Amino acid sequence: MRRPRIAIAELSHETNAFARTRVDLAFVEQCGIARGATVVTRARDTATVLAGFIDIANELAFTLVPLLAVWITPAGLVTRDAYETLLGELIDRLETAAPVDGVLLSLHGAMVTEHIQDADGELLRRIRATVGQSVPIVAVLDLHANISPLMVEQADLLIGYHTYPHVDQRARGRQAGLALARLLDRTIHPTPVLVKPAMLPTSQRMTTDRPPMRTLMQHAEEWERHPRVVDVTIAGGFPPADVPEAGLSVLVTTDDDPALAAKVAEELAALAWDLRHGFLGGVATWEEAAEAIRHIERGPLVLVDIADNPWTGGPGDSVELLRFLLKEQVRPAALALVRDPEVVDECFRAGIGATVEVELGGKTDDLHGPPLPVRGTIRLLSDGRYVNAGPMHAGVTVDLGRTVVLRVEGIDVLVTERAESPIDLNVFRSHGIEPTEQRVIGLKGKGHFRAAFEPIAERVVLVEGPGITGSDLRRLPFRFIRRPIWPLDVA
Numbered sequence: 001m002r003r004p005r006i007a008i009a010e011l012s013h014e015t016n017a018f019a020r021t022r023v024d025l026a027f028v029e030q031c032g033i034a035r036g037a038t039v040v041t042r043a044r045d046t047a048t049v050l051a052g053f054i055d056i057a058n059e060l061a062f063t064l065v066p067l068l069a070v071w072i073t074p075a076g077l078v079t080r081d082a083y084e085t086l087l088g089e090l091i092d093r094l095e096t097a098a099p100v101d102g103v104l105l106s107l108h109g110a111m112v113t114e115h116i117q118d119a120d121g122e123l124l125r126r127i128r129a130t131v132g133q134s135v136p137i138v139a140v141l142d143l144h145a146n147i148s149p150l151m152v153e154q155a156d157l158l159i160g161y162h163t164y165p166h167v168d169q170r171a172r173g174r175q176a177g178l179a180l181a182r183l184l185d186r187t188i189h190p191t192p193v194l195v196k197p198a199m200l201p202t203s204q205r206m207t208t209d210r211p212p213m214r215t216l217m218q219h220a221e222e223w224e225r226h227p228r229v230v231d232v233t234i235a236g237g238f239p240p241a242d243v244p245e246a247g248l249s250v251l252v253t254t255d256d257d258p259a260l261a262a263k264v265a266e267e268l269a270a271l272a273w274d275l276r277h278g279f280l281g282g283v284a285t286w287e288e289a290a291e292a293i294r295h296i297e298r299g300p301l302v303l304v305d306i307a308d309n310p311w312t313g314g315p316g317d318s319v320e321l322l323r324f325l326l327k328e329q330v331r332p333a334a335l336a337l338v339r340d341p342e343v344v345d346e347c348f349r350a351g352i353g354a355t356v357e358v359e360l361g362g363k364t365d366d367l368h369g370p371p372l373p374v375r376g377t378i379r380l381l382s383d384g385r386y387v388n389a390g391p392m393h394a395g396v397t398v399d400l401g402r403t404v405v406l407r408v409e410g411i412d413v414l415v416t417e418r419a420e421s422p423i424d425l426n427v428f429r430s431h432g433i434e435p436t437e438q439r440v441i442g443l444k445g446k447g448h449f450r451a452a453f454e455p456i457a458e459r460v461v462l463v464e465g466p467g468i469t470g471s472d473l474r475r476l477p478f479r480f481i482r483r484p485i486w487p488l489d490v491a
């Protein structure tokens, strides 16, 4: 029997429409585009969706046709040029590879461009137009996807992550590969139903190890054991994409049983609505954080500013957390990270051991607080590259650009050229800092940091300085989300 030829690709971006940084081609290139065979060599043996596709291809003897893969760091709108160029190349490669028997895609589901609000839906539409109706397309989406009817219509099957922090990406990639095999055998006929309750939850309490998301996922997984249910996806959504489809989605796909899909989707959407208040709060005031610092026993206290989270589209250059730690005179402490290419440049010129006086951070916009004048000693200079230990994104190489460890009054601050969310202990260990030896670890994040940092933390406290990625959606000047929507308009 001929081995099925399966095209695989990744084009993933979570777009914060309020972020100033536009995603142009240079930005995408910096994130690292893999092409052809490199897609496979780079992704295999990592905790990623692509690795799951590769696993199943090996197990079921698919011939892989790797097209293109890039995971673009969350930021502002993708430029028309970047989107059309990348998608154009992906389609060209797909046409050159024709015929293929199936397509496996790793997408985010919250990508917005200058010219297209539902950029994932449009991507799926163009791939469908290229391969035709008879070639199955299965796509894996992020838990923060804003799932649209167009996405559902253009794919044979959409599968969302079950976890936040996203530690099941490889498992979902495997699930997608196995489902594609059943589609090729024509042993399933997917009938999806998408229900979107009018909910716009933020993500600081969307982690799946606690209610309300844990409760929802438990129900979803119970339904997935039903013989006619192919997949149940509950995506929490990504509010700052500011598109009509932003918000929570329940997508239930059954095997040729639309009535069952509708029943399960309506039931889970109603449950999500009933549990909505559990998505609120979870953020301490700065006074409460100061109180927590006074009560540290062994440490480390992990203190996280959620309002400048790079992976929610924050610029990464807020210094509010550092300002607070200096005021509280905490030491030893370590902070990841402050993006400030100018200061990095100055430190590389000054050299290790030098003392510099700089205006740190607060330069990208006027939404994340002013710069902070600091006097610090340069402890270390690096290329900012390290490999994640995991569990999330284990084996994935991170590139922070040139990076400086600047010690300011006993606090080791990672100053970087690029903004990425610090989700792995190796962000510190690769820079000669042992996280378990700190009294306080300062991070910028929302939920992903928990996978690696919660096990070593005495306690985790979330705070929010000024910024566009926090819990208070009233800070954001929404233009395109559907109204009325909870919690903005409805209690």
Ligand SMILES: [Zn+2]
Pocket: 142, 143, 144, 166
């Ligand atoms: Zn996500």
